[in-house]
Amino acid sequence: MLLLLALTSSVTRRAIIAAPVSAAAAGQVSGSASATQQSSAAPPPAALLRSVSEAARAGTLGPMAMWPDPVLRHVAAPVDDFGPVEQFSQMLVDGMESxxxxxxxxxxNAQIIALRGASSPLPGPLVLVNPRVLARSPEEQMRPWxxxxxxxxxxxxxDLLRDAWVTVESADSAGRRSTRTLRGEPARAxxxxxxHLRGVLxxxxxxxxxxxxxxxLLAQRTAAADAGGTVIGCSFWLGYPAPLYYEDVLDVAARLGEGCPALTPGRLLRRAEFETALAASRPRGAQLRGRDGSPLPSLTRGTGRGSQQPPSALAVDAAWTALSGGSSYVSPEEVARQLGRWRPEPAVFVLDEFERSLLAGRAGVASGYLILFGMQALALALFVVQPLWEAAVGAT
Ligand SMILES: [Zn+2]
Incomplete structure (x- = not known):
């Protein structure tokens, strides 16, 4: 399993490493980067950090620290004065972008975490102050995320591994301590x-x-911020002239919903038809879901294109490449096989499967060019270089 995951990561250039909470709780940090970053990075100047009461008095969260802000490497202090915690927790929950x-x-500078929505084990938000991990699932049960x-x-x-469940003791915003076991998405979150509380990213x-x-990374951050979108993970490897945005891919995926004329089963699909059909269709279905049925994250930074605009040409090319492997037509069997992987239901879109198909398709396109150039080079050698060479040798 790990080998399989490792192979996957070598394709997508993402890494996997186990990071058991217990090792982290003991003050050890998993991963080669953090060890050096934590030991070499100087602590952030005190002016960059605020106390809970300062934040509560100010009444605003202010801007979020963005990497490589040294604040993100700071180990948070435990809360001992619960006076302003209730007010600050409410500010934190109200201001959440995720x-x-x-x-x-x-x-x-405080050990406070807020979880809500799919990440909260409760119907409402959950605030954990001074959390401590008391127990965690066995190592072999770690889950990839x-x-x-x-x-x-x-x-x-x-891509990383997280404990399947963790038992956490924490205080609420009034200082009352309790213990609960988190599983699934709440455990991951x-x-x-x-x-974050320990300066680990x-x-x-x-x-x-x-x-x-x-x-x-810095260039990616700037480019994405300029364009107002989120660059998808495999974008770097695709060889496109511009980054491929997640919002654009989702927009195209939503157009491939139920009844999309480009996907009528049982006949050969050509690229030109596919493009025309996509341009004519509107994103269908309210919300795309991921493989596990959870709604795909709405990205607050992304602008998206909206249903009134034509789809992004790059995202259309990406969808076609993932579907066809990069050729100019595709068989109905292959359409069914590909859709079964990354769009198993009209409202479900599995981004990592899509990226795999896309990378394979782009590799196919690249090898097609290589073969073409190789044949041209061979023809040049046989019909131009060799006769010239023979003429030259014959002349001497
Ligand atoms: Zn984070």
């Missing part, structure tokens, strides 16, 4: 935020060799 957040992401993080360049995804769970260079 389903999970840690106080340090807003420069607040693909994670993103709001503080990192959009589009950067890391808690471990991600618990990492998802990139620390990836092997350094598997991450793009720091300058490239």
């Amino acid at each position: 389903t999970a957040i840690a106080a340090t992401q807003y420069h607040v 693909r994670e993103v993080c709001l503080v990192l360049p959009p589009g950067l995804e890391v 808690f471990q991600h935020e618990y990492d 998802i990139v620390d769970h990836a092997d350094l060799a598997d991450l793009p260079a720091e300058s490239e």
